[in-house]
Amino acid sequence: GSTILTGTLIRHGDTGDPPTDDANHKDNYYPAYPIGAVDANVVARAGAISAAPAGPNNYYALEYYKQLVPNAEVTLPGSTCVTCDPKALSPANTWTPQNLAALVEKLGGAIVATHSQSGIMGHHMVRILKERGHLDMLKGLITIEGSCSLPNSGLKAEDFDNIPYMALKGDYTATSEVCQTTVDAINARRAAGHGTAKADYVKLDELGNPIFNGTTHMMMLGTNNLEIADVILNWVDENVISKNKKISKEVTARSARR
Template sequence: MMMDNWKKLSGATVLGLFAGGLTLAGATMAQDLTGPLVLKDQGSFFVGGALEQTDAMTGTPGGFLGYSNSDGIKVDQMYVQFQVPKGSARNIPIVMIHGCCLSAKTWEDTPDGRMGWAEYFVRNHHAVYLPDQSARARSGFDATTINEVRLGLKPVSALPNIFTFGRQSAWDLFRFGPAYPTPWPDEQFPVEALSDFGNQVIPDLNATLPTPNPTYENLANVAIQAGGAVVVGHSESGFFPEEAALTNSSGIKGIISIEGQCPTLNPGQIQTLAKIPTLVMFGDHLTGSTISGTFWPTNLAGCQTFVHQLKSAGGKAKLVQLPQIGLHGNSHMLMQDRNNLQIADYILDWISQNVSQQHGKPMVGKNRDAPD
């Protein structure tokens, strides 16, 4: 199967679908995947956050050990890790935001241990920023309501619906195969590592968040702190880059929406987003399975309408289904699929051709800032 996939990719190259980009990216790949990684800087920081005055969040009425909580506890903040490679001054930074029931792990090593997009983009000389959504993973969440129910201060009906998914639903919705546990014949997701993928799946606490989701504004601020960036969303967060730009577009120089849903916008919103180069991407096997066979065509149609509207408003927008460019068998988790780096090459090429690489000085640590 690996050979077949390699042949398909070679075919795509011969067809010139990656003209310009793949040669460079391919050369980088061969050279850099096994060489040392040289970083100008790395670190982590937070954006956003509000202070909540809550005794319940400490789990103890009257305050833990009698301490007052009157000066508040932080909620809605967003944790961000970043790496700035040597040579990144000439390339636009990238922000990658993960989807439902996942964390920034999405973009790191794949379930079967191959290199993920985060390091690959760094090795291709882009600074990369990896947030955990507000209310997820290292960003924490607001436990006040759950504790208030425990303490009898609120009814059971106030509890948030904490969502996650099992491997059978993932198999269908993430398009690993037509029916669990059978994979598609050309499936690109490393299904042998399904158990490892299951480790990445964590509870989604977005039901605890206020409206609008603070991740939108936080994402806009990460892009500003990065000195201007391309923002990449996936699945639940597929449209978060657009939502961030509708909050504050000043730092968002390009948008990549992968396998998400595109809602109906008003003309003013379309006008704002049409100023930002936008790539919308879907994988393979959108039809043919049970529930997901109606879910994905609906999402695709919504995004086709959105891209059409951007173009009509003068925008530089493109929707690509991977089979159209010779890549077959890609799942919903295409950044972890066997051909994930070839898809990354396509995106790197699209960015270099459509997004200005000009940007400000990205955030670096206080006491380290190696020469570029």
């Protein structure tokens, strides 16, 4: 096989791109990832100590590589959650959820959006807020291509009776069974007359929007990041902001009648 010294990186749609996936992506479709965001010093190989890769050098100098640093919390102890399955929690699922919960509390309430690895951390945050009696401070939970497991985080569908819930996935990514299960469980309660908050599993490749011919897992960095942000913000406007305005009006009306 080839190595970075002997092989050439080929972007989809570039000359030499194998036609094996043309059924999904024609050659006029390019990656949504920001390939152009590079470090000029790395491209120029300033201070290089070994042979140059076959190239193109730009593809080996993406700014994104700088984000791939270890999570310092792995050096901290984990914890035990008696309502979770499994009960033993990793350091990452111990400390970040606690900090997220504290942030929501200090803000006096917030909508929380998580991504990828932090998806389950957001759910553990919900559990912590529940344990502290502050579940009402969470105005909405958005999970972008992350885990949505209720059993893993010690939660039940009923915990989201009043918390709007969105799971979202990008294009050409398999549907998450655990996210679908969670959304279905929440909506089963709605069908039974319990709770009012919206629960959706939004799949970008089912929206019928030509913008979403594909997107990177790192959606916040992709070339169509603003369009994806609009999908999320429009959902929030409809299911979180409008819901809270309606509640506020109802409370005001009740107060006026008194």
